[in-house]
Amino acid sequence: MIVLERQFTIGAPQQTVWEYLARAILSSPRLERIDIIDSEHFDALLRVKLGFINVPMAVNGQIADSVHLESLTAKLRIRFVKDLIKLNQSTTFTLSAVDEGQTHVACRVMIEGMGPLLTLFSGKVKASAEEIISGTQAYLERLS
Amino acid sequence: MPEGIPDRYDTETDVVVVGYGAAGAAAAITASDLGASVLLLEKMPVAGGNSRLGGANIIIPRDTRFADYLERLSFKTTEREIIDVFVAEALKHEEWIKQMGGELEIWKLEQMGVPYMMKDDRISFPGVPGAENTARYHLKGNKPELYSGQRLWELVSGNVERRNIEVMLRTPAKELIRNHAGEVVGVGAESAGRKLAIKARKGVILTCGGYENNDALKWDFLPLKGVKFIGNPGNTGDGIRMVQRIGGDIWHMTRMACYIGYQAPGYEAAFSIFFFGLGFIFVDRYGKRFVDETNIDAHEYNVSLSYFDREHVEFPRIPFWAVFDEDIIRHGPMNLGRSGSNKDYYKWSLDNKEEIKKGWILKAKNARELAKVTSMDEATIENTITRFNEYSRAGKDPEFGRAKINLKAIESPFYAIRLWPALLNTQGGPRRDKEARVLDVDGNPIPRLYAAGELGSIWGFLYQTACNISECLAFGRIAGRNAAGNPPLG
Numbered sequence: 001m002i003v004l005e006r007q008f009t010i011g012a013p014q015q016t017v018w019e020y021l022a023r024a025i026l027s028s029p030r031l032e033r034i035d036i037i038d039s040e041h042f043d044a045l046l047r048v049k050l051g052f053i054n055v056p057m058a059v060n061g062q063i064a065d066s067v068h069l070e071s072l073t074a075k076l077r078i079r080f081v082k083d084l085i086k087l088n089q090s091t092t093f094t095l096s097a098v099d100e101g102q103t104h105v106a107c108r109v110m111i112e113g114m115g116p117l118l119t120l121f122s123g124k125v126k127a128s129a130e131e132i133i134s135g136t137q138a139y140l141e142r143l144s
Numbered sequence: 145m146p147e148g149i150p151d152r153y154d155t156e157t158d159v160v161v162v163g164y165g166a167a168g169a170a171a172a173i174t175a176s177d178l179g180a181s182v183l184l185l186e187k188m189p190v191a192g193g194n195s196r197l198g199g200a201n202i203i204i205p206r207d208t209r210f211a212d213y214l215e216r217l218s219f220k221t222t223e224r225e226i227i228d229v230f231v232a233e234a235l236k237h238e239e240w241i242k243q244m245g246g247e248l249e250i251w252k253l254e255q256m257g258v259p260y261m262m263k264d265d266r267i268s269f270p271g272v273p274g275a276e277n278t279a280r281y282h283l284k285g286n287k288p289e290l291y292s293g294q295r296l297w298e299l300v301s302g303n304v305e306r307r308n309i310e311v312m313l314r315t316p317a318k319e320l321i322r323n324h325a326g327e328v329v330g331v332g333a334e335s336a337g338r339k340l341a342i343k344a345r346k347g348v349i350l351t352c353g354g355y356e357n358n359d360a361l362k363w364d365f366l367p368l369k370g371v372k373f374i375g376n377p378g379n380t381g382d383g384i385r386m387v388q389r390i391g392g393d394i395w396h397m398t399r400m401a402c403y404i405g406y407q408a409p410g411y412e413a414a415f416s417i418f419f420f421g422l423g424f425i426f427v428d429r430y431g432k433r434f435v436d437e438t439n440i441d442a443h444e445y446n447v448s449l450s451y452f453d454r455e456h457v458e459f460p461r462i463p464f465w466a467v468f469d470e471d472i473i474r475h476g477p478m479n480l481g482r483s484g485s486n487k488d489y490y491k492w493s494l495d496n497k498e499e500i501k502k503g504w505i506l507k508a509k510n511a512r513e514l515a516k517v518t519s520m521d522e523a524t525i526e527n528t529i530t531r532f533n534e535y536s537r538a539g540k541d542p543e544f545g546r547a548k549i550n551l552k553a554i555e556s557p558f559y560a561i562r563l564w565p566a567l568l569n570t571q572g573g574p575r576r577d578k579e580a581r582v583l584d585v586d587g588n589p590i591p592r593l594y595a596a597g598e599l600g601s602i603w604g605f606l607y608q609t610a611c612n613i614s615e616c617l618a619f620g621r622i623a624g625r626n627a628a629g630n631p632p633l634g
Binding site: 020027029031032033034035036039044045139142143 | 252420421422471474475476477480482494495539548549551
């Protein structure tokens, strides 16, 4: 299992950060061909760079476990070519008000995977997860 | 004068409902539950009208003070007593939906959607007193994959079916039949090439939509010219003409709920277009930006596009261009395929590549080539892009105030798609009173004739988002009650 943690502060009220959090996640430049299925589920393509090649991986996503104004989890089921790699990536964003105009965001990513090529890809998968968090952070920072 | 009373009728029923969308369903269900026999006529092969094809969000007022807000928005185009009746009936929506077997849930701004900060149209005009009494809902469903319009349609049409209410598809109504007393006593229709005369013992309810797909009516009445439509191609103004023929009055003919769409060759309706990223701008035919692209009410795009150049005698923003970059192309489909009538025929490619191949989306290496493929002025579009990118880097749009969170520089290669104002629905049609009775030109009710839904809706000036479906259900029920309550004709 891979675990990542990151924290950052956004210069905007918690209500505002909450309202844009799901959009921020979907704005990640790593996610392409987003097909919104319903209010919680989406499919997408995630490109993971391996050397000179961008490897496309199919993503089934869900915005889940939502506690209003406090936390939600982006659950991504990521697959590559007939399950040569299969990953479950769960990114939980927890919000708390620092003061009236600032919100602390704590991100915790858990990645579990299997498949014969997982070892080859694990570093890249971790980097992709970090990029999704960075993309979310960059989007939310523009709320300030 | 009696409107061609036939020698004999082909069939008869208590209440004839013309047009089978949400308003027609609400009218039919209500009349049926009061013991009336009902016949639903629908001109199209598939029922549902615009109700099936849209978002079907429903406004339920928090309390009756919502009427103050709506009255202000109406700008005296709708009488207060009609608004009061609407609000009183809309307060019953949740209970009615429950009786139908459904459940409403509050619409959340934080749900997934396009990534930019859309105008929060839970409350379309937050500065108007009474606006805080607005609450927006949609139907919760055990089929989340269905868009909310389809969920609502499944619910109401399922209830029509369970009541064994007769439905005749492919049966357009052509005329209203009146007796010597001026009462509407039936409908002349057509089915499989054959004329039908249908007697309505208690009343006729018109719920046959507006005139989105009637170019002549649109050109005559709408303040913008060259407007396309996204929804039901069957909405050709039939109800308006039928009522006018018998001396009925019309109102709200200049009003519309207007989005933006792409008119693809060979398609009757336009495709509603969304931008799944931040790297996009709107420019007029010369290449000039004209609005904060991310802060437009979803039903009021017509306002931004309405500018008329008197010097050149043209609408320079009809059509207009959306200019965008690879970020938009890669991120997701520009048509979400969940609303509009084209969703039944075409699935937009997830990476927009098919639409580039078809020439619906144009590609250009740089601003110069962009000007060439779009016939925009080269210097103007180059300047527009340069300035927008400067604003994006600075985090401030001094021209149109686009929010910092929504500013992102557009990188070449550039893409462009030609867009038009595209109607979700018109609002005009037969004038009605608070009992849903259609009025004649002297303001008197035409006996036994009712209307509900977008056909002569009560929204005559400014429109609060999600009130169309709310009105369909409210006045559908009012019309159904009143029609069913009439004494039957001999």
